[in-house]
Amino acid sequence: MAEERLDTAYRVETPEAIDLEARLAGPVPRALAYAIDLALRILIWISCLIVLVWAGDPGIGLLLLIVFLLEWIYPVAFEYWADGQTPGKRLFGIAVVGEDLHPLTFGSAVLRNLLRAADFMPFGHAIGLVAMTSNRGFQRLGDLAAGTLVIHRPLPAGQVPETAAALPDAPPSPPPFPVTLDERLAIVALAQRHASLSKERQRELADLLRGPLHAEGDVALARLHGIAHWLLGER
Amino acid sequence: MKQLEFEARHAGSWAALEATVASFDARAAGGERLPEQYRALCHQLAVARQRGYSPDLLERLNALVLRLHRHVYRHRSRRESILLRFALLDFPRGVREQTRFVAAAAALFLLPAIGFGLGCHWNDDLIYGLMDADRVREMERMYDGASRAIGLRRESDTDAFMFAFYIRHNIGIAFQTFATGILVAVGPALALVYNGAVLGAVAGHLTAIGSGDTFWPFVIGHGAFELTAIVLCGAAGLRLGFAWLLPGTRSRRAALRRAGGSCLVIVYGATAMLVVAAFLEAFWSSKESLGSMPRIVAGAAAWVVVLGYFVLGGRSRVASRAEPTNGA
Numbered sequence: 001m002a003e004e005r006l007d008t009a010y011r012v013e014t015p016e017a018i019d020l021e022a023r024l025a026g027p028v029p030r031a032l033a034y035a036i037d038l039a040l041r042i043l044i045w046i047s048c049l050i051v052l053v054w055a056g057d058p059g060i061g062l063l064l065l066i067v068f069l070l071e072w073i074y075p076v077a078f079e080y081w082a083d084g085q086t087p088g089k090r091l092f093g094i095a096v097v098g099e100d101l102h103p104l105t106f107g108s109a110v111l112r113n114l115l116r117a118a119d120f121m122p123f124g125h126a127i128g129l130v131a132m133t134s135n136r137g138f139q140r141l142g143d144l145a146a147g148t149l150v151i152h153r154p155l156p157a158g159q160v161p162e163t164a165a166a167l168p169d170a171p172p173s174p175p176p177f178p179v180t181l182d183e184r185l186a187i188v189a190l191a192q193r194h195a196s197l198s199k200e201r202q203r204e205l206a207d208l209l210r211g212p213l214h215a216e217g218d219v220a221l222a223r224l225h226g227i228a229h230w231l232l233g234e235r
Numbered sequence: 236m237k238q239l240e241f242e243a244r245h246a247g248s249w250a251a252l253e254a255t256v257a258s259f260d261a262r263a264a265g266g267e268r269l270p271e272q273y274r275a276l277c278h279q280l281a282v283a284r285q286r287g288y289s290p291d292l293l294e295r296l297n298a299l300v301l302r303l304h305r306h307v308y309r310h311r312s313r314r315e316s317i318l319l320r321f322a323l324l325d326f327p328r329g330v331r332e333q334t335r336f337v338a339a340a341a342a343l344f345l346l347p348a349i350g351f352g353l354g355c356h357w358n359d360d361l362i363y364g365l366m367d368a369d370r371v372r373e374m375e376r377m378y379d380g381a382s383r384a385i386g387l388r389r390e391s392d393t394d395a396f397m398f399a400f401y402i403r404h405n406i407g408i409a410f411q412t413f414a415t416g417i418l419v420a421v422g423p424a425l426a427l428v429y430n431g432a433v434l435g436a437v438a439g440h441l442t443a444i445g446s447g448d449t450f451w452p453f454v455i456g457h458g459a460f461e462l463t464a465i466v467l468c469g470a471a472g473l474r475l476g477f478a479w480l481l482p483g484t485r486s487r488r489a490a491l492r493r494a495g496g497s498c499l500v501i502v503y504g505a506t507a508m509l510v511v512a513a514f515l516e517a518f519w520s521s522k523e524s525l526g527s528m529p530r531i532v533a534g535a536a537a538w539v540v541v542l543g544y545f546v547l548g549g550r551s552r553v554a555s556r557a558e559p560t561n562g563a
Contacts, residue, residue, distance in 0.1 A: 057395070058396060064402070065402060
């Protein structure tokens with residue numbers, strides 16, 4: 001399908017023999033998440049600086065250790081212990097997972113973040129960006145070596161609307177022609193999205209079925225809504 | 236079965252699972268029936284897809300499966316013996332598995348070191364080709380046997396500071412050396428050659444001007460750990476770069492992932508060695524009061540131990556009995 005070439009959907013077949021689907025996160029949300037993390041790290045560094053600058057040489061030493069931890073350990077620790085999310089990634093609802101959509105192992109968290117030093121070169125993650133745009137999974141070099149992906153976390157339960165509630169009122173009626181799976185999907189989706197699509201666009205789409213429905217515009221649309229009810233199982 | 240009937244039949248179990256997942260996210264324990272429920276859910280998703288049920292239902296089920304998948308397949312490692320196992324088996328074996336790259340990295344480091352060492356010993360001007368005059372003067376002052384600058388300036392406060400400095404500086408550079416290896420191995424090669432050349436030049440120059448008595452006791456102790464670790468990180472970087480350059484019969488992606496796993500072992504070990512080195516460099520090597528001879532003897536012993544560890548470590552019978560658990 002052409003959709004698969006353009007889409008950011010990523011599919012993995014699990015041992016339960018189903019295709020699991022996740023949405024890949026592109027360079028923009030990842031860069032923004034990185035910026036948030038960077039700001040947070042600088043903030044932590046400055047607050048430590050203010051406290052420790054009074055403590056003389058041992059204080060500066062401690063500060064150097066903190067810089068080291070912020071530079072190299074901060075992303076690893078969050079990605080491993082906080083479910084693949086640094087604070088920045090959490091803010092943007094994205095997370096690092098393994099290529100099979102399993103949670104990250106410690107080793108892959110370390111490797112992908114060590115290799116950030118290479119992705120960062122020569123400045124501003126330029127190499128990483130080139131790598132990301134040249135493979136299907138938006139993976140930078142570190143992701144490729146560690147076998148990791150960055151995906152959008154699905155919305156928590158409850159934020160996805162219920163099926164029947166989303167349909168406009170219409171008496172269920174059987175379709176006047178045999179319906180294929182794709183057509184079924186299209187008709188139900190059209191009815192479910194009645195609130196978010198403009199009326200004109202909906203009429204236009206309904207007009208595509210002018211022939212078999214023997215109707216146009218609002219009439220055709222109302223008939224399609226009825227057919228959607230029927231297809232979902234109402235009688 | 237029509238979609239609404241299907242939804243009505245399973246709505247209860249989906250709501251229950253969604254509640255369970257929500258409680259997982261708050262780190263609660265998982266139920267014993269979870270795998271069974273998870274498989275049932277997977278089946279329902281497959282059925283729903285096959286029958287062309289509406290996209291929002293598929294999305295809801297897919298999201299639920301995705302979240303459960305994360306918990307059902309969570310990777311749990313046995314924590315207890317991992318560190319010991321790593322130190323006794325995995326690290327020395329991991330290094331020996333990469334003998335060719337370790338040898339190449341050692342050559343890239345040692346040949347310039349020896350070359351510049353001898354060169355700077357014989358020719359007083361050669362060192363200025365590598366370092367600018369200010370740095371040379373600074374270094375000569377530091378290791379000047381007469382003023383004993385290191386011993387005088389370094390108090391114990393400063394030792395702690397130096398420890399932190401060596402950790403941040405040396406480990407950061409080692410990580411960088413490794414990571415840039417993925418860019419066709421150029422990074423580690425340059426880093427090894429440069430560091431080797433500078434070390435050799437400094438050693439040769441200081442020995443020639445008569446500061447060898449201060450210099451050698453200082454570097455020999457932590458050098459066993461630090462120089463070895465630098466070579467190992469370089470070797471890991473080379474390995475990574477060559478996985479990319481010459482993937483052999485694998486795809487580049489697969490070769491890179493394989494190399495990544497074996498390199499990690501080396502990087503972990505090298506990092507631990509650099510921590511040891513930083514500790515020695517801060518608290519031991521600079522102790523002029525201990526005298527030269529004890530530090531040289533201890534330093535030589537450290538070299539024997541480190542090299543012996545990599546040659547012999549992880550070879551015993553006990554070791555091979557513990558083997559089958561973990562390959563990567």
